[in-house]
Amino acid sequence: MTDIGIAVIGTxxxxxxxxxGYAAAPLLWSLPARPRLAVLCxxxxxxxxxxxxxxxFGDHATDWRRAIERPxxxxxxxxxxxxxxxxxVSAAAAAGKAVICEKPLAxxxxxxxAAVAAVEAASVLNAIGFNYRRLPAVxxxxxxIGDGMIGTPRLWxxxxxxxxxxxxxxxxxxxxxxxxxxxxxxxxxxxxxxxAEWMAGPVTGVCAQSQTFTTSRPxxxxxxxxxxxxxxSSALLEFGGGLRGTLEVAKTCPRRPxxxxxxxxxxDGTLVFDYARLNELRFGAAGDPDGLxxxxxxxxxxxxxPYAEHGWPIGQGVGYGASFVNQAGELLAAWPDGPWTPDLxxxxxxQQVCAAIEDSARDRRxxxxxxxxxxxxxxxxxxxxxx
Ligand SMILES: NC(=O)c1ccc[n+]([C@@H]2O[C@H](COP(=O)([O-])OP(=O)(O)OC[C@H]3O[C@@H](n4cnc5c(N)ncnc54)[C@H](O)[C@@H]3O)[C@@H](O)[C@H]2O)c1
Numbered sequence: 001m002t003d004i005g006i007a008v009i010g011t012x013x014x015x016x017x018x019x020x021g022y023a024a025a026p027l028l029w030s031l032p033a034r035p036r037l038a039v040l041c042x043x044x045x046x047x048x049x050x051x052x053x054x055x056x057f058g059d060h061a062t063d064w065r066r067a068i069e070r071p072x073x074x075x076x077x078x079x080x081x082x083x084x085x086x087x088x089v090s091a092a093a094a095a096g097k098a099v100i101c102e103k104p105l106a107x108x109x110x111x112x113x114a115a116v117a118a119v120e121a122a123s124v125l126n127a128i129g130f131n132y133r134r135l136p137a138v139x140x141x142x143x144x145i146g147d148g149m150i151g152t153p154r155l156w157x158x159x160x161x162x163x164x165x166x167x168x169x170x171x172x173x174x175x176x177x178x179x180x181x182x183x184x185x186x187x188x189x190x191x192x193x194x195x196a197e198w199m200a201g202p203v204t205g206v207c208a209q210s211q212t213f214t215t216s217r218p219x220x221x222x223x224x225x226x227x228x229x230x231x232x233s234s235a236l237l238e239f240g241g242g243l244r245g246t247l248e249v250a251k252t253c254p255r256r257p258x259x260x261x262x263x264x265x266x267x268d269g270t271l272v273f274d275y276a277r278l279n280e281l282r283f284g285a286a287g288d289p290d291g292l293x294x295x296x297x298x299x300x301x302x303x304x305x306p307y308a309e310h311g312w313p314i315g316q317g318v319g320y321g322a323s324f325v326n327q328a329g330e331l332l333a334a335w336p337d338g339p340w341t342p343d344l345x346x347x348x349x350x351q352q353v354c355a356a357i358e359d360s361a362r363d364r365r366x367x368x369x370x371x372x373x374x375x376x377x378x379x380x381x382x383x384x385x386x387x
Contacts, residue, residue: 001032001033002033002034003036004033004035004036004335005036005070006022006037006074006077007038007039007040007064007067007068007070007075007077007097008040008041008077008079009064009068009076009077009079010041010079011051011052012079014079014102014129015079017324018077018079018100018324018328019037019040019055019056020321020325021324021325021326021327021328022037022332023056024328025328025329025332028311028329029310029332029333030333031329033332033335033336035328035332036072037055037056038057038059038070038072039052039057039061039067039073040052040055040057040060041063041068042060042062044062045060048060048062064088068091068092069095074097074098075097076088076095076097077099077100077101078092078099078100078101078102079102080102081175082102082103082104082106082107082180082181082182082187083107083179083182085111086111086114086115086118089101089115089118089119090114090115090118093118093121093122093124093126094118096122098124098125098340099124099125099344100126100127100128100129101126101127101129101347102128102129103129103191103347104350104354105347105348105351106351107179107180107183109348109351109352112347112348112351112352113348115344115347115348116344116345116347116348119343119344120345125334125335125336125338125339125340126340126344127340127342127343127344128342128344128347128350130190130194130195130342130346130347131323131326131327132194132195132323133194133195133198133323133342134307134322134323134326134327134330135307135318135322135323136301136307136308136311137273137278137280137298138195139305139306140300140305140306141262141264141271141273142198142199143306144271145200145266145271149268150264150265150266150268150269150270150285151266151267151269151286152267153199153200153243153265154242154243154265154266155244155263155264155265156196156199156200156244156245156246156264157245157247157261157262157263157264158192158195158196158246158248158260158262158263159248159249159259159260160188160189160191160248160250160258160259160260161248161249161250161256161259161260162253162256162257162258163251163254163256164251166251166252166253166254169218171218171219172217172220172224172225172227173220175229176217176225176227176229177225177228177229178229179228182229182354183229183230183358184229184232184233185208185230185235185249185357185358185361186354186358187249188249189235189247189354189357190350190354191260192247192260192262193247194342194346194350195262196237196245197349197350197353198342199262200239200264201239201240201241201243202240202369203238203245203353204238204240204368204371205238205366205367206236206238206353206356206357206360206366206367206369207235207360207365207366207367208233208234208236208357208358208367209364210230210232210233211230211231211233212227213231214227214231214252230361231252232248232249232250233248233249233250233357233361234248234249235247235360235361238366247357258275259274260274260275261273261275267286269283269285269286269287270282270283270284270295271283277297278320279299279300279318280297280298280299280300281297281298281300282295282298284296299314301314301316301317301318307322310326310329352369352370353369356368356369
């Protein structure tokens, strides 16, 4: 069996999650080639060396540009803050490597376009990290909608509530910086927008509001910095065909850790996914006998369900990590010819919706969302430089 060399850029939470996915995928998926953690790239040599050892990489590097060009690297996996993504994507594509990039694709539409242009010009496989699609219950929800189990979808609803930004003493870092971190709309909202369009089709217009409650934060080295991202945002969504929706993201909700819910109401039924019970899907069918009024809980691990063959015997369930194992497994199973989905063009499309939400909140008006992402308006730049 050949192997596939992986370079990961970034040594934080997502580097760990992706390394976990590559390590576990061969145990649960039948793969044409074995992933090999070739090199971990970070800015601080000592920290990167330690992380590389802990996560099982064969090597570490502080010069990510040279590392991704190594002949033993086939895939460049980008796990750095969003403002750095376009630069890394473009360099990886220019080196002829396949690209996996964490969400959101970029912090500006121009950078998102540049990233897509780079991978498409180089004809390299590319994927965006919308890992929640690969949770069995979320995938089952989408499959049931596609199978007509709720009739014609009419309303889509998504919320994502956390308390990550609640404490004003939490020090300033990239997440509070619009240029490097994007926004809460793009951070949490990109997952929800991806799921919305995946389940219900293209969003055609948005009307949004945003608020930043803590407008400056202490810098770790002293002094304060202005917060340039939203703490909380919500939006009305208009889809085609009369379908309507709402989306709410907030990082200032006491005692809400990562409470993410998606609900779809159709002409004939309702489906509800609640991340706190991620192995289950609630389903109510309008046609059920009156005596069964209410919603049943489906265990999303029956052998016919999505990803069941890559999980454990029924009743054991999965957790957050399964989304990364399934992501790695699904992408590597398609090696080397693809296709890979969702790809960076999907990331660009989601970015367009997120940008419209931010425009709408700023201008206090409904904003249309362009129907498609084809073409690369203007920019050919690769995004800001970073080390
Ligand atoms: N899919 C998911 O479930 C999920 C969850 C969390 C984060 N993310 C995304 O993954 C990416 C990385 O997030 P994370 O949680 O791993 O972040 P993190 O802060 O834990 O790690 C970021 C890494 O990037 C490096 N880095 C490179 N350039 C940097 C710069 N200019 N400023 C700061 N750090 C820099 C840091 O040294 C660090 O190694 C982001 O795009 C984020 O939105 C995705």
